[in-house]
Amino acid sequence: MKMRELGRTGIEVSEICLGTMTWGQQNTLDEAFEQMDYAVSRGINFFDTAEMYPVPPIAETQGKTEEYIGKWFQQSGNRNDIILASKATGPGHPHVRDGRPLNRSAILEAIEGSLARLQTDYIDLYQIHWPNRNTNFFGKLGYKHSDDEAEHDLHEILETLSELVDRGVIKTIGISNETPWGLMSYLTLAAQYGLPRIVSIQNPYSLLNRTFEIGLSEMAIREDVGLLAYSPLAFGVLSGKYRHGARPADGRITLFERFQRYNNPQSEAATEEYALLAERHGLSLAQMALAFVTSRDFLSSNIIGATTMAQLKENIDSAELVLSDEVLKGISDIHRRIPNPAP
Numbered sequence: 001m002k003m004r005e006l007g008r009t010g011i012e013v014s015e016i017c018l019g020t021m022t023w024g025q026q027n028t029l030d031e032a033f034e035q036m037d038y039a040v041s042r043g044i045n046f047f048d049t050a051e052m053y054p055v056p057p058i059a060e061t062q063g064k065t066e067e068y069i070g071k072w073f074q075q076s077g078n079r080n081d082i083i084l085a086s087k088a089t090g091p092g093h094p095h096v097r098d099g100r101p102l103n104r105s106a107i108l109e110a111i112e113g114s115l116a117r118l119q120t121d122y123i124d125l126y127q128i129h130w131p132n133r134n135t136n137f138f139g140k141l142g143y144k145h146s147d148d149e150a151e152h153d154l155h156e157i158l159e160t161l162s163e164l165v166d167r168g169v170i171k172t173i174g175i176s177n178e179t180p181w182g183l184m185s186y187l188t189l190a191a192q193y194g195l196p197r198i199v200s201i202q203n204p205y206s207l208l209n210r211t212f213e214i215g216l217s218e219m220a221i222r223e224d225v226g227l228l229a230y231s232p233l234a235f236g237v238l239s240g241k242y243r244h245g246a247r248p249a250d251g252r253i254t255l256f257e258r259f260q261r262y263n264n265p266q267s268e269a270a271t272e273e274y275a276l277l278a279e280r281h282g283l284s285l286a287q288m289a290l291a292f293v294t295s296r297d298f299l300s301s302n303i304i305g306a307t308t309m310a311q312l313k314e315n316i317d318s319a320e321l322v323l324s325d326e327v328l329k330g331i332s333d334i335h336r337r338i339p340n341p342a343p
Contacts, residue, residue, distance in 0.1 A: 001043030001319060004300050006083070006125065007199025008224045009172050013046040013083050015294055016319050017228065019305035020047060024064025025054035026255075026307045032068040033075070035312055040078065042316050048202070048228065048303050050087035050129055051114050052096060056256050059095035063117050070119035083124045085228075086114050087176060087202075090130035101132040101153070104160045111164060126170040127202060128157060130177040137177035139261045139343060154185050155193075162195045174228070176202035180215040187223060198225050200300055205229035207238060207274055207289050208267050208342040210335065217298040226300025229293050233304075234262040234342060238289040239311070240275050242268075250307065266341035270334060277330045283321070286311075290318035292331060 003012040018039045023032040036047070053065035066086065073079040088110040091101040100106055115121065130137050133150040164170045173196050175186060183201055190197045201220065205212045205227060212220075212227060220227050233239055235252050242263075247254040253263055271285075278285040294302045306312035323331075 003045075004226070006172065006300055007197070007226065009199055011083060011124070011172065013301050014044045015299070015301055016044055016316055017046040017048050017085075017301040017303045018044050019230070019303040020049045020065050020069065021053045021055040022305060022307050023054055023068045024061050025056070026250075026252075029068050029071065031307075032065075033072055034309060035306065036069070036072050037076070038309065038312060039316070040081070044316070045081060046083045046085070046301055048085040048230075049118075050089065050127075051110055051117075052087070052089040052093065052129065056259075057093055057095075062095055063113065066114055066117035070117050074119050079120055084118070084120070085125035085127060085174070085202075086118070086123050087127040087129040088114075090128065090177075091132055102128060103153070103156055107157065107160045107164075111169060115169065122169050122171060124171045125174050125200065126161065126164065126172075127174040127176045127200070128178075131179075131182055135179055135182070137179075141343065151185060151189075154182070155189050158186060158189050158195045159193075165196050172196070172199045174198060174200035174202060176228075176230075178203065180219060183216065183219055183223075183225060187225070200228050201225055202228035202230055202303070204231045205293055205296075205299075206232045206234045206342075207292060207331065207335070208234045208262055208270060209340055211340050211343045212298075217296075220298040227296070227298050228301050228303055229296075229299055230303045231262075232290055232293040232302055233286060233315075234267070234271075235259050237262045237267060237271055237342075238274065238285060240271070240285040243272065243275060262342040264342065266338060270338040270341045273334045273338070274331070277327065277334065281324070281327050281330075283327070284314065284318075286314055287318040287321050288323065288327065290315060291321040291323050292328075294319060295323060 089096045161173045186198045275285045278288045304315040
C-alpha cells in the first residue's frame with residue numbers, strides 16, 4: 001500500500017482510506033470489526049468517519065459508527081497505528097444540535113461527543129462536514145447568492161479549530177463539500193491571523209463526477225491541500241451492479257430512495273460505456289473506476305466503502321492496478337462525450 005503526505009504535515013496516510021458510513025445501518029459491529037482488521041492487514045492506516053454516521057442519517061442511529069470504531073480501538077489496541085478522521089455535522093439535521101449552523105459552541109459540543117464515542121483523547125484529522133452558507137454541494141446545480149456572514153463564520157470556525165489543536169484534541173484540520181472560495185478563504189484567514197492551515201478537502205470525485213478538476217484540482221496541488229475523494233464508485237453505480245435497470249436487494253439505491261444523485265439517464269449511459277471499456281481490457285469496472293481516482297496527482301487518499309468483505313477486498317485490490325495509456329484515453333473519450341453526468 002502506497003503512502004501519501006497529508007498536506008504539509010509530514011503525516012503519511014495510505015492512498016486508500018477506509019470509509020465507514022454504512023456501519024451501524026447496513027453493517028453490524030462484527031462486520032465493522034472484520035473490515036477494520038482486514039484493512040489494517042492490507043496496509044491501510046487511514047479511517048474516515050463522522051459524528052453524523054451512519055448514512056442515511058437518522059436520530060436512532062446517529063453516532064453508532066464512531067461507537068463501533070471506539071470499541072475496535074479498545075479491543076485491538078491499534079489506536080496509535082491509525083490516522084483517524086472525523087467530521088462535525090453542518091446545519092440542517094434537526095437531530096444533531098437542532099440543525100443549527102456550526103459555530104464555536106457547536107464545534108466544542110461535536111468534538112466532545114466524538115471523542116467519547118471513539119474512546120480516544122484525540123482525532124488526527126477533524127473536518128467541517130459541509131458549509132453553513134448557501135452554496136454548491138451535495139449535487140446542487142446553479143448558484144443563488146445570499147447575503148450572509150460567511151467570512152465571519154469561517155473565521156470563528158477556524159479560531160475554534162485552532163483552540164482544539166492547541167489543546168491537543170485534534171492534530172490537523174480539513175474541510176468537506178467545499179468550494180474554491182471556501183478553501184481559499186480558509187487559507188487566507190490562516191495566513192492573516194496565524195491560525196492552523198487546512199490540510200485536506202473531502203469532496204466527491206468519480207468517473208461520473210469530475211467537477212473537482214474545475215478550480216479545486218489546481219488549488220489542491222499548488223496549496224498542498226489534497227483531495228480525500230468520497231463516493232469514488234458513485235454509491236455503487238460504478239461497480240456495475242445497477243446496469244440494465246438491475247436493483248439488487250442490498251444495494252444502497254435500492255434500499256434508500258433518497259440516494260438518487262447518481263441515478264439518472266446520463267449516468268446510466270456513461271456507466272455503460274465505462275463498463276464496456278473495462279470489459280474490452282479485461283478489467284473489473286469497480287477497480288478501473290477506483291484506480292482512475294487513485295491515480296490523480298491532486299489526491300491524498302481515495303475513500304472506499306463496502307458492505308461485504310468481497311467488495312472490500314476487490315476495492316482494496318484496485319490499489320495494485322495501473323491503468324494503461326489506452327484505458328486512460330478511453331476514459332477521456334467517454335468523459336468528453338458525457339462529462340460529469342452526476343455532479
